[in-house]
Amino acid sequence: MSSPPRTASAGGFSIRKLRTLVLIALVAGVAVFTSVMLTLVHSLSDRFGPQVAADLEWRTMRGAQELSRAVDIGLAAEDPGMVEEAFGSYAASSDVQAIVAANAKGEVLAHHGSIGSIAPIWAAPPGTLVRGDGYIASWAPSTIEGTQVGKICIVVSTGRLTHAQALLSSVSRTTLIAGIAGALLGALVILFFTRQVRIRDQQLADHARNLEHKVDERTRELDERSRGMRLVLDNVAQGFVTIDLDGVLATERSAIFDRWFGPPEPGATFGALLARHDADLAGWLALGLDSVRDGFLPPELCLEQLPRRFTAGAATFAIEYSPIVNGDRVERILLILSDITERVVRERADREQRELVAMVQRITVDRAGFDEFLDEASGLVASLATAGDPVTERRMIHTLKGNCGIYGLTSVAELCHQIETEIADEPGPVGEPHRLALAEAWRGTTARLAQLLGIDRRNVIEVEFAELARVIDKVRHGLAGRELAAVLTSWSHEPVARRFERLGRHATTLARRLGKGELDIVICDEGIRLDTARWAPFWSALVHAVRNAVDHGIEPPDVRAVAGKPARPRLTFSATRGRGRLMISVSDDGGGIDWEAVRVRARAAGVPAESQTDLELALFRDGVSTASGVTDVSGRGIGMAALRDAVIALGGTIELESVTGTGVVMRYRFPEADGEILALRPPTQPTFHTA
Amino acid sequence: MKTHITSIVIALCLVMLAGSARADGKKLVVVVAKGSSLTNISRAELKRCFLGEAVSGGGKTLVPFNAAPNSPDRAGFDKAVLGMSPDEVGRFWVDRKVRGQSGAPRSLPSAAHMAKVAAKFPGAIGYLPVDRMTSDVQAVSVDDVPYTDKRYDIAAQ
Secondary structure: OOOOOOOOEEOOEEHHHHHHHHHHHHHHHHHHHHHHHHHHHHHHHHHHHHHHHHHHHHHHHHHHHHHHHHOHHHHHHOOHHHHHHHHOHHHHOOOEEEEEEEEOOOOEEEEEEOOOOOHHHHHOOOOOOEEEOOEEEEEEEEEEOOEEEEEEEEEEEOHHHHHHHHHHHHHHHHHHHHHHHHHHHHHHHHHHHHHHHHHHHHHHHHHHHHHHHHHHHHHHHHHHHHHHHHHHHHHOOOEEEEEEOOOEEEEEEOHHHHHHHOOOOOOOEHHHHHHOOOHHHHHHHHHHHHHHHHOOOOHHHHHHOOOOEEEEOOEEEEEEEEEEEEOOEEEEEEEEEEEOHHHHHHHHHHHHHHHHHHHHHHHHHOHHHHHHHHHHHHHHHHHHOOOOOHHHHHHHHHHHHHHHHHOOOHHHHHHHHHHHHHHOOOOOOOOHHHHHHHHHHHHHHHHHHHHHHOOOOOOOOOOOHHHHHHHHHHHHOOOOHHHHHHHHHHOOOEEHHHHHHHHHHHHHHHHHHOOOOOOEEEEEOOOEEEOHHHHHHHHHHHHHHHHHHHHHHOOOHHHHHHHOOOOOOEEEEEEEEEOOEEEEEEEEOOOOOOHHHHHHHHHHOOOOOOOHHHHHHHHOOOOOOOOOOOOOOOOOOOHHHHHHHHHHHOOOEEEEEEEOOOEEEEEEEEEOOOOOOOEOOOOOOOEEEEO | OHHHHHHHHHHHHHHHHHHHHHOOOOEEEEEEEOOOOOOEEOHHHHHHHHOOOOOEEOOEEOEEEEOOOOOHHHHHHHHHHHOOOHHHHHHHHHHHHHOOOOOOOEEOOOHHHHHHHHHHOOOEEEEEEHHHOOOOEEEEEEOOEOOOOOOOOOEOO
């Protein structure tokens, strides 16, 4: 895997070539610069040297002329002070080396500065330049009105010219030396840096070799780990696979995943896999992934809401989601799929077993009631097998749910609740899949019950020994045959007390489940019996009133304690007769009806809610409920409408009495049917049933 | 008689006062080098000489030298000899310069210079306050009136 050392290069050139090029460029650049500078210096010297010389010559000539005029009076007066005063600014000039003034006789009258010998200068013609060692000089006669009064000589030093020429020469030398030194220094610097680059190249090459070696080692380790991981993934019993936030499956996954679902196409999504088995779950997954991508909600919460279980063919799979995060951001999601088919079957069997035990307990307590429940529930399921009026269908499902709940058929009750939830927003009839599911569930339930109950279970009449003893006693005391026949006929009717007891047990169970505490059930039946078949719809619908009383009416224990009420809520069932009418009432000592809530719900449902009568009528309308939410107990606003219809079907009326903070009494008044309602024993005090 | 005597005394006093008043502007003595043969010059020649015309005297062409411009000596001489005020003298020489004619006589910065130049320069003629006379120069009468004469009217202003 190791490769031979490579020569570092830059832009296609080796460092050596690059160094040569840079050196050549540097030397050429410095040479050009130096040449230009020397040319400039020589140009300056050529240009300014003669100018300085001409300037000095001009000053000498003009100085002699000007001084000859300035000193004429002083010379004429032969006054040295006056002559020296007339020297003026010339005497102050640094260029002027000497000024000599002589009178008409040639005698030096005044002078400034010094000069070795003035004679050669006087010997030259006036107005001409005399060049000496380090000076130039000129003299001029001084006259007044044509009469020469003397002469004056000015000697100007050429030191300034010499100094300028020396300075320019020095600049030339310095430039040349600087150019050469710059070239040498640049070459040294380039050599130094290129050497450092070469050393660095060598170090980089060493590092690269070391890195390649480490990469090889790490690659081998990763290969071994990958083989180990692959071995795990090929043999693990769970499906491990990661998806990105668009649901695209990773290529790496456990082998069992492919055995379960087949190898997915590259780029396939888990949503597409789900959609092959359940389109709704696929949509659910897509929504969840959207919320994870949005990042608005915590990722754990989003993942918690994703589908947890799905069925593929005969198998059921559980899905667990584990976020793979980078910092605070979820990058991928690990899916852990488990085949839970056997567990589901086992759970179903356990559940059926629990249901069976519950039903046995119910049958033991109230065999007749259970038979009647089975008959009614079978009738409801049979009615739901074909499409009918949507409102009626919803009432039937609701009633079936309530009754199944009472008798412990929780699987059917939950199925009903699930169907209610799914069709809540659909105005049409119940869908065919729901009908089939309900029929299938009921078929399984009745099959299990048939083994338990036998076939001839309905040819039995229940008579209490006390009642039988009273009838025997009346016969011994001469009860007429016609009256005896009526009594015996009434035995085929159902005692109201049985119904009240069933409702009481249901209320007690429900109160425990809802955390309302233990109930005191009070029953007052006056020994009344009613035709089982004719009154069955009423009793079925009355369940909803009882559920409402427990769910909405009776307060939780802490609220009751604050209100100063007894710790045990009381629920009273009463059946009385008189003046040809039968009255059945259910009362509780809860908080009463929240009429404002009813008003709000009624208005929301488009139902009149102005008067108290409007509110009472609204309470028994479809879709109006005081519950804040839908539960498996109540809240859909269906049950009370079913109860209203059942009462009307029996020719009865409903009276509602609600006192805030005290409770609710619902009275149902019915006309007596001929020979139907019998009271064989005198009215008794209310019987208290405590669970 | 007494009245006449009084009048005469008063008149003499007035004459003396007048003489003393003229003596307040110091007399300017026209001078040349000592030993020069020029002892007298007419006022007209003196004027021509100081107006740039060639005038000979004592066997030499006279070279005039003026006192410093704006000095009392110069103003008095110009007024008395040239009959011009300083402004008129200035305009006269500007006009001469414009015409390309000779310039004004050289001006000397002080009476001492005047005395030296007059004494040393051959043909030089100038003027000095009477109290600045030196032994190297000699006075020249003007129109035969020596400076000691009361009629001598060339004085500084």
